[in-house]
Amino acid sequence: MPSAKAKSKAGRTSLAKTPTGIQGLDEITRGGLPKGRVTLVCGKAGCGKSLLAMEFLVHGAVEYGEPGVCIDFEETEEKLTANVASLGFDLHELSKHKKLLVDYVAIDRSQIAETGEYNLDGLFIRLAHAVKAIKAKRVVLDSVEALFSGIADSAILRSELRRLFRWLEDQKLTAIVTGEAGTQTLTRHGLEEYIADCVISLDHRVTEQISTRRLRIVKYRGTSHGTDEYPFLIGEEGISVVPITSLVLTHKALTDRISTGIATLDEMMEGKGFFRGSSVLVTGTSGTGKSSVAANFTSAACARGEQCLYFTFEESPSQILRNMRSVGLNLERWVKKGLLHFNAMRPTSTGLEGHLAVIHRLISQLRPSVVVVDPITNLVSVSGSYDIKSMLVRLVDFLKVEQITSMFTNLTFAGDPQERTAAAVSSLMDTWIVLRDSKPNGRPRRELYVLKSRGMAHSREARELIVSERGLELGLVLRDHPPATTVEGASVVAAAK
């Protein structure tokens, strides 16, 4: 029988942890920061260290009943107040209620004359006094490296910092110390040497004009942690980190089926439609009706009372609502009922990780059962150093674990046989629906066929897609359409014609 405590093979219990309350971070660290120990958070200026540290204190005070003290060495009362305000709290209110205490320690820029031996007991006393005043359990020192510019004797300073970190542990305080990133060392003054238990590094890069933020656990003693970089976002509620979900493919395959929203399409899929929790790709050239297919699917889900989340990267929500009205679809009533939630963003507004983080956050908040991403095409243009496929792997993985049925639309280009970006992505998808324009005998028409759909005997026929104010209908089976077997087969046959 498994014991209550997690024991490693050597019989040691794993380190006790203190939850940070920061979205995603507690998942990555499997519980939070090491309790009663000092964690170092390092990174360049502007990467979010102070915000992370403050968030740790605010959540501690408000959600976990652990008051916190912040010793601020950088004379930034406005910045701290603003950071706390960005999390939705008032620093003065928190201080009044003895939940949070900030002590601003001013470092004289011009080094003070040293007339003999000294130590930093003054700092210790101030910290102890603040901790005692509100019975704090959490401490932040931000940023302790500022002391190096005020105290000339670096040997005394280092020895005192070591003593300070030991003091924090003796007092059983869980602490975060922030440090500025160095060029040769992790922090400018090598603080990482004194921090044994946990080191987190934050990074903020601008690649091809897109800024991305990443978090990496450099060290976490006693815990198996991912060594990857996790993208994170600084949003309205503070920091959200996107955890890698299930490195092992263990999502359950659901057997429920849900309607595609188009009656005849359901028929083409064993009369039942998609598997719940599956991923669907809809590709087609411009104007072939991809968004309409997505909208019909969404509308059917809302009609069943299910929550839907529609991410749009090209058209504004009001454009979509208007366009769908013209094909007989009233999406507004679902929006009004709170069943349909649009999120519109320009693909270039942030890096792929940023988009992923937003999607994660909204899904966690709204808990939809259906998610649409329309289109994923433009996201390719912001790939930069981060491959769109990796992002989609993470996203689809996350959606399957949450058992959310997802639909992705992708624009393909005329003459381009569905390959390229679609092929890069199609292996992630359980169902692939292809839309096409063609002009047999000079009469233009739209065509739809199901290229693949795992786990079901789907129809391989192509049908005409008729779009009118009455909505979307699938017409007759097209006898003159090449059999939709493989992508290569379809394009070769089309070329031969």
Add this chain to the structure above:
Amino acid sequence: MKKKTAKKRQPKTSRSDFFILRLYIAGQTPNSVAAITNLKKICEEKLHGKYRIEVVDLLEKPQLAKGDQIIAIPTLVRRLPPPVKKIIGNLSKTESVIVGLDLQPAR
């Protein structure tokens, strides 16, 4: 109207002669004791009685550390005459003390 007589004021020169020095310590540690001893000696030699030393023990009054922004112990603050000056250490380096606090009494 009655003018303010010069008698009622301290003459300017002697006012700027009078030093008020505040020494922050944290308990009777060897450094702190040495600082007190050194300070008394320096003041006697250089300030000829025109001084007052205040010793603040932060172990007894921790809340006073904030006002003068004390981090290091011992710290000596020259409060009067202005400007305020601050030095740290046990004051064994006499020259540093004199220069750091600018202890030459004004003429």
